[in-house]
Amino acid sequence: MISTSSHDLHLARTLVLDELFDLSLYRQLKAMTGDCDVQDTLDKLVAVEEEHLRFWQDFFGLHTDRLDIGRRLKLRLLIFVCRLFGTGAIHLILEAIEVHGVRKYLTLWQAYKKEPLGEALRGILTDEFKHEDVMVTTLTERKISAEQIRNIFLGLNDGVVEILGAVSGFFGAFGNPTTVLIAACTTAVAGAFSMAAGAFLALNSEKEVKSTDLAKKIFLGEEPEQAIMEESPVVSGAVVGTAYIIGATVPVLPVLFGATNAVLSVATAGIMVVVVSTLLSFLSGMNVTRRILLNLVILTVAVGVSYSIGLLAQRFWGISV
Template sequence: MTDPRVSHDLSLARTLILDELFDLSLYRKLRDITRDPDAQRILDALIAVEVDHLAFWKRFFAMDIEHLDVRRSIKLRLLTLTCRLFGVTAVHLVLEAIEVHGVRKYLTLWTQFHGQSLGAALHDILMDEFKHEDVLVTSLTERKINAEKIRNIFLGLNDGLVEILGAVSGFFGAFGSASLVLIASSTTAVAGALSMAAGAFLALNSEQEVRATESAKKRFLGEISESTVMAEPPLASAAFVGIAYLIGATIPVFPVLLGADTAVFSVITAGLMVVIISTILSFLSGMDITRRILLNLAIITVAVSVSYGIGLLAKRIWGIAL
């Protein structure tokens, strides 16, 4: 029989074992800090499942790892601290986020190694995920992570930050005056927030009307009709997008409000917030955190460069001087 350590990448083996060790360590930490009986019961069941999973991967790869690496140790401390500070709600959110990450990771690997010994092993782990862990976590959290809310918040924050950072850069390139940049950026931010909120409301309201028409047609034809009630009402969705946009827009404007006379401080502040926001939302929704951070940093780099260049060009063409 072929040794799994030879047939599979050792780095993948190490990753799978460390991920299970991290989940097990996290569940044990959360079990120690939570006082909610339901959460304790679910965590006890999850710990038992993770103990089996960890032992399985160690046997499969004939590799024994007892300690987390530095990156996972830091992540464990941060998540534990967050749950200590924000209580049982944070515990619920972390449990669901970890579950989403686990399912996506194993599904991707199962697709990649389908038909191989590793694929068969992943199949059994996924059955545990779907039949036990996912059911346990869902019974506790009742799906507090709403995909539409994540989308709306991320859409608003990202658009507000990128658009107003671009505006601040362009205005500095054209005017060079902090007071004019502040006025122009603030009015642009308010107009942008209203526009984003209105766009979200009209789009979802139109979708709701189309669904209602399709549902009425199916009822007339005697067909089974799905519910026309949307997970996120148009008005609530519009409010989420608009408020998130304003919050995102204040990030690049804030350094100017404090007296910055160049766009450099706005760029640095926006870059740091992009990393923080991308990390949090990517973790909660199960997205690839590194990919999301790099993509958003690339976007704001392009936005700043193009906007500042347009501002300088406008200053040269129209001779703006203040």
């Protein structure tokens, strides 16, 4: 056991409560799923998390079996989402939890690798890489396409930010809601096609490169490292384009229902950005607060610059409707 005075008490509580949260989540997910593969994986994860929780409790001398209010709310939300969307949501949440865990422990290990805590973290990370991460990856690879899920949220985010910027600029230049609506819708459709084409071409090119590399290895009698990607460029492009157009409707809807300026568009887009940023950060293992603030700053800059350009266009080039 190490005294918590040797380390930040907040860090000690975080490590203990995070393991308790993961353990509580896995136990509840196991109780609610009927998928045998998922249950088998969760059985193994529960055993590992029980060991990790005991380790950190003994390491810091900090024994608790009760989550704080924030983690309890988060646990209830995740369980509600899993009940609502079923096994697919469980797969996504398992993957996201593991990504968060690996990144958190790697960051801490870099900071404390020359101290006793660093050695403890090395053992936990070994478990993560050899057991937990492998189990979850094996399960989710068979069931879901995490890339497609991320494509959805990235498309939504791009559609919201880009079209809100366009709406703001058009209001600055034209002022007339009808003209703004027509221009914004045209821009949204063009943007959706552009995003879809970009996703299609990128994945198609990558698939061709991997196919050529695979053929070369087969010719040389070498063992291929991996099979050709199963993800379809057409499907990927369609997902990104559709998500983009859905995101683009968020700042356009207030104008459609009679808004005479960009204020309501900014408000609805801001809410959408917070929701999308939270979901995307959770799925990709990023810091949620940082991601939200970054996207809100980008949104603010996009609105300010676009609106200013619209005003300048109206003033210097006499654009009016």
